[in-house]
Amino acid sequence: MSSFAFDEKHVLHELWHFLPTQTPLRDFIHHNSLHAFQDMKFFDAIFKASKIFGYQVTLELRDFRKLYEIGRIREHILEQVIAKRKGTESIGEWKAKLLTGDYNELNEPRIGNLRKHWREAYQLDMDSLVQPLLFRILCSYLDQGISLWDFPNKPEGFLASLRQLENNSFTSFFKTKRAKKMLMDGQYTIAQLLKMVVGDEAFFEQYVFDQQFSHRGWSGMVATVEERPDTLLDTKIISLHDLIIFELLLEIDTLDYHFGSDWKPLCTDINNKPVDLFGDVPATELNEVFTLWQEAFEWSYYDEVLAGIKASNSATPFGGKGATSFQAMFCIDERECSIRRHIEKVDANCVTFGTPGFFTVEFYFLPQGGKFYDKLCPAPVTPKYLIKEFGVHGHRQHEMLYTNKTHTLVPGFISTLSLGFAAAGRLFQNIFRPKMSPAISNAFTHMNKHSQLTIENKNLDDRENDLQIGFTVEEMAARAEGMLRGIGLTENFAPLVYLVAHGSSSANNPHHGAHDCGACSGRPGSVNAKVMSFMLNHVAVRELLNQRGINIPNETQFVGGLHDTAADEVEFYDEQILSEANRAGHLKNKIAFENALDLNAKERSRRFASIKTKNGLKTIRKAIKDRSVSLFEPRPELGHGTNSLCIVGGRNLTKDLFLDRRAFLNSYNYKTDLDGKFLTGIMKPLGPVCGGINLEYYFSRVDNHKLGAGTKLPHHVMGLIGVANSVDGDLRPGLPLQMIEVHDPVRLLIIVEHFPEVVLKTIQSVPEMYEWFINEWVHLMVLNPETKTFHYFKEGSFTEYTPLVQVIPALNDVNAFIESAKEMKTNYIVHATQENLPVHTLN
């Protein structure tokens, strides 16, 4: 806002940059809630965002102090953090400030200060008068299928549709004539309307920001749909520009209605100067105190983890003593961290790997009979391939109780008299005997278990909508090689290698997309697992791989599968292709999987109040499954809650560690990649995917009201695109309370097993990747595989870090430990954090 001239294009771009970018909930993709500030250092960015938009960006001071009191923030870590930032001599002084300093924590944000004059000087509650109608019209326009009578929509866009509607009716959305005439005229620019409403051009930009951030949910949705119209199945054309024009017209209408046409623009008698919203935020001592506390909070945990890795990093890298019974790849997702531990416990001779859950194949998927493509790869990737499903028998069931015909008069009357009583029975049944139904999002229906896929492309002319159907042998081999080399599995193949994708089933949960696989754009990864297994089993592909030095024995077969992280169920694909010997092995392994799932369910159950962790394994397993299909359960699973680590390296680093499902585990063998060729590919998505997840949880946790979606319990589903708290309320992007209450708001610590100089070269090779590290949105620690020393990345270079914690407690019996763990008293951070268990080594 250096110059006073209003540049529409610039302001719209700035708005788009700062508004939330959450897509309609169908495509829930985690991202950094403060992505707009990512070009700044983490702490500068969050305090600036807080000053501009009024967000709470850390825990409250009193929370940090209580965390210190209960020992969750350790004293010697706090001192170390102060010493590093302020010098050893200042430890006493700053410690006193942190523990007892008296600070004014009241935050007066810059946003909203101009428009509050409507109330103060004009006695007019502009927001209450304009927003309810504006939201309703927007929602009706963008609606994907709730209403029975659609908005008369013109392909020319929002304003054109409104004009047509106003033109062809006896009534109007406006209360007065002038605003309607201006809409019909269609010639007014944002600047011209602002001239009328605001007056002084110097205030235009501030006014537009105030206005759009008074309902950032809807504005963000409009901006996102403008950018990516394909995110709506029933495409609608709308733009931020149209929204601002219409809102300004509604404001003019309101002013005309209340004051006649004789009112002065808002800034006629204003004495203040326009506020530079994005001007520098002066540093305050309070913010320094927050910085120190936050770092102490983070390092109190990290230090323990590093000490744990140091203590346990001695086991043999692969497998047990006998021959490898099978190998299994799971997604790097931190929820798979425990299932890997359990399967390794159940079968000591198996080996597990972690790799992003799209298994390095990127494509669009068209389910049989479907009319839209599903993207099955990380969000930033744009695939050129299409995989189609065919050969499915049987139809999807319908649920009469959900048809919106029950909302009409006569069919409603009939269904009330008939379905009404069925509903009573259904409710009774779901409460006492919950079971799967068509209305529950079921991860296993993403792809039919018995369907066939068009994976191999034999004719390059096989194309649909500019996408190639299937992959050629060469393309398959390239992807297969990429994946195998990435995780370092290039020899010693077991007879059976599983590729276990994951998804999540849940009932009554608009946010279920946030529980599915992040590497598959918020969908289950079952198709990817099946596709990659097919590729690896393909004879011609194996030949090519063989030429490139990866020799897969003929008896080795790959099997795709899907793990439902909510229900703790697993399903395997194409089992019929297994050889006689492998079929027997597979049957045995399936039992191992079942036993591991039992243990996994038990471990998860400790956080669920409805389940007694001391119960028998099968009872718990059933209860876990029931949760995923219970309508009354707002926490079918806890998603990525508690995620805080990302470990890139061999399983030997973590195999003997109890990390309480908090680590993304990406298998990587530095020995097969000494110059870091594959490391770039591995580390590039860690920021946007794992860091994005982590920061979305961070911000939704520290400010669940403004950056999170608030509690789920009152949510209204709006237009099938989002949730709102109230009929007249704004959309609520971010994560709901029920997903974040177990989460400790700490940044992600990425630990890479390699040499510091290789890692430095790697992260510097891609500027977008480097930004994540240099600006400290994630922490980066390198474990030198030879010296076994840790090196922390800060300000562009690595310095050695020695963990302060010396002794890590050991666990003999994980199950007993899980049973003895206490459940949180309330979801207040000081209580909630005590549910997260400390790092232990496993004996």
Next chain:
Amino acid sequence: MSELLQLFIWIPFVGLLVGFFVPSKNERIISGIAIANLSVYLLGLVAFLVYWTLNDFPVLDRKHIVLFETDNMAFFIDYYFDKLTAVFSVVGAFVALLVNIFSRYYIHRDEGFKRFFSTIMLFFLGYNIMVFSGNFETFFVGWEILGICSFLLIAFYRDRYLPVKNSLKVISIYRVGDICLMLAMWMSHHLWHQNITFLKLNDANLVTEHLQANGGYPVFIAAMFLIAAAVKSAQLPFSSWLPRAMEGPTTSSAIFYGSLSVHLGVFLLLRTYPYWESMAAIKTSVIVLGIVTSLVANGIARVQSSVKVQIAYSSIAQIGLMFIEVGLDFHILALVHFAGNAFLRTYQLLVSPSVMSYLIHNMVFNFVPKNQSNVNSIYGKLKNSIYMLSIKEWNLDFLLQKFLWNPFKWAGRQLNFLTSRTFAFLFVTIIIVLLYFYFSPEIPEVIVTFSPMLFSLFGLLFVLRAFVEKANALTAWSLLLAGQVCITLSVALLNPKFGLGQVSIYLSGILLSSLLGYYVLLKIRKVDNDISLNRFHGYVYEQPKLGFLFLLSCLGFVALPLTPAFVGIDILFSQIFKHEMGIIICTSCSFLVMEISVLRIYARIFMGQSKRTDHAMAYRSS
């Protein structure tokens, strides 16, 4: 057999009471008590129904307890049981039990877990009092409890702006129904010269005789029933409150606005049917209201893009049909329709979050792009007009504001020139003049004639002024108290027989409550010397206990069944003769505005966003 009826009031009452004393973190115990209580209730009810059926469905009536009695009136609690009671109590208990079990998991770890269960149990108690009531007084007790539970559950998320705003909006509209019921009760006191029980309404001869003797007055009573029913069941022109009431947790929306509360208008119509059966005008109005509402609400439901609002309007449309059924004497159908609609809408609301994945999944396989033909014909124009009107809910929300509340606000604002000092002066003068006459041997005739009306008017002025007071909650509170005193005095002067004892029954409750209110407001003022009413202060964040105390004092102040004032208000009304039109209008307007003003003070001081911005807070628009 009829002595068993009181059990169905006592069971939920005991449940509520026991639950109240459990510490708020004991979720299992709190919800366990509610569920056990409802299970016992349902089992007891089923057993009772079997017994009742074996006895061939007798109509039961039982005078439970007389709270107050004079020669010409008695205030007693009366229970009643017939087929109507049977259907409503069974459906009510079944839905309440299932929703309570559902909520046990659903509300888990919510800060207001205990608040939720206490309010739901209070609601269930109020519902039962209504359903089992044998006279209007008893019915009214339940009605008032229900209203206040609605207020509390809509504003369940009390630290956000919209729930609080909407709870005030809804309770304001509910208040219209309250006043209509009060007026109906007032008029029937005078016409029947006794407290009429529902049992007696079934006596066709008695009713016919009564109707013939009283000319147009009974139509007035019936019209009041109809308005009260329309308010409670969200019929036109009051419909717009229903979607705005869906602010609390989904389960509370389901039980209140999906099933039980919203059908109580139908219950009232069915209950009073013998009374207005022969009044063609009322019957026609019921049917026409039903037809118009179901058509308009159907249109609004069709255009809705929010699931819960769509369910709300489709339920309103079905209730409109029930009104028609009641008017046409298809009562069995109406009861079946009620049960079906209650179950269906409860279920649909509970599963409303599932709609997202179900409909989208459906869309992936069955989507057909709509062919939007928009012809510029009269038909097309008409269609578009109805579409736009439906989007705007036929301006109902706006019109209610404009024609119902703005006149009161306008009137109140005209009094703004009178400062609080002037009012204090006025009030003291009134008291002095009054004392003078009280001790003087002879009172001039003029004074005797005009003083009741004058006081009544003063009362209204005080209340209206309080309604628009912005600067200071204490001023508003004092004005309301002055209003109460004036109203009581006007009635006392009107009827010399209305003795000091009766006055004190009423005023004792009011005074007690207002003193408590003063205490709390003074304490709150100490925090930062700002108790203005032009913003929400959200003190409940810092001072939850004081907030609860103030809520109690508010409820007592508006004569909710907490203090003797509750009986007093009924006596008060019964002392105004039926020809005193001026006084009855003033008094009912005063009571209409008073409760809203009182709850407004509570909401503004204790609810909404906290002033302390050192913690995460919601946007105003959320």
